[in-house]
Amino acid sequence: MTCLLCHAKFHIHYRFSDLFLLKTSEQFICPDCQQDFIKIPTEHCPRCYKSGDSQICKDCQEWESKGILINHQAIFQYNGAMHDYFSRYKFLGDYQLHKIFKSFFQKFDKNFTVVPIPISPERYQERGFNQVSAFLKEHSFTELLVKSDTSTQSSLDRKDRLNSKNAFSIIENAILPQKSS
Ligand SMILES: [Zn+2]
Ligand SMILES: [Zn+2]
Numbered sequence: 001m002t003c004l005l006c007h008a009k010f011h012i013h014y015r016f017s018d019l020f021l022l023k024t025s026e027q028f029i030c031p032d033c034q035q036d037f038i039k040i041p042t043e044h045c046p047r048c049y050k051s052g053d054s055q056i057c058k059d060c061q062e063w064e065s066k067g068i069l070i071n072h073q074a075i076f077q078y079n080g081a082m083h084d085y086f087s088r089y090k091f092l093g094d095y096q097l098h099k100i101f102k103s104f105f106q107k108f109d110k111n112f113t114v115v116p117i118p119i120s121p122e123r124y125q126e127r128g129f130n131q132v133s134a135f136l137k138e139h140s141f142t143e144l145l146v147k148s149d150t151s152t153q154s155s156l157d158r159k160d161r162l163n164s165k166n167a168f169s170i171i172e173n174a175i176l177p178q179k180s181s
Contacts, residue, residue, distance in 0.1 A: 001030075003028070003029045003033055004096055005029050005030075005033040006029075006033055028099045029100055033081075036081035037076050037079075040074055045057040047072065048074075049072050049074035085097065101135060102137075114136060115142055115144045116133045116141055117132050118130065118143065118146055119131070144170055145170060146168065148169045
C-alpha cells in the first residue's frame with residue numbers, strides 16, 4: 001500500500017481475529033502517519049469532549065445555563081497532524097483523503113437523521129466536494145441545511161465563532177424527519 005499522506009510504501013498486518021471476523025479494516029495511511037493522530041483521552045468534558053477534565057467544562061456550563069445542551073462526540077485531538085490533514089483535504093481539495101477517516105463514521109443510531117454540515121455554493125464550486133458528505137458517502141444521510149453566511153468557520157477565531165449568527169438555515173420546503181413515537 002502507498003500511504004495517502006506521506007506516500008511511503010507500507011504493509012498491512014492483519015491480525016488473526018480480523019480474518020476470523022472477516023473484518024477488512026481498510027488502511028490508507030502508514031503506521032507512522034497513523035500515530036500522529038491522537039485520540040481524545042478518556043479524561044474529557046462529557047458534553048464537548050474537550051480534553052483535560054471529566055467534569056462539564058465552563059463553556060458547556062455556560063451554554064447549559066442558556067438552556068442549550070451540548071452533546072458532541074469527538075474522536076481525535078486537533079493537533080498539528082490533524083490541522084495539516086484538513087488543510088490538504090479541504091483547502092487543497094484532495095478528495096481521496098476522505099478515505100482515511102471514513103471508517104470512523106460507521107455506527108449511527110437508526111433513530112437519528114444524519115445531516116452533514118453544508119458548504120457554500122462558492123466553496124463547493126472551488127473544492128468540488130463537501131468534505132463532510134464525503135465521509136458519509138456510504139451511509140444514508142439527508143441534506144437539510146444550507147449555508148447562509150459565506151465566511152468560513154475556520155477563518156474566524158473562537159470568540160467570533162461564538163458570536164457569529166447562525167451560519168446555517170434549513171433548506172426551503174425541506175421535509176423534516178418526524179420524531180418516531
Ligand atoms: Zn505515511
Ligand atoms: Zn465542554
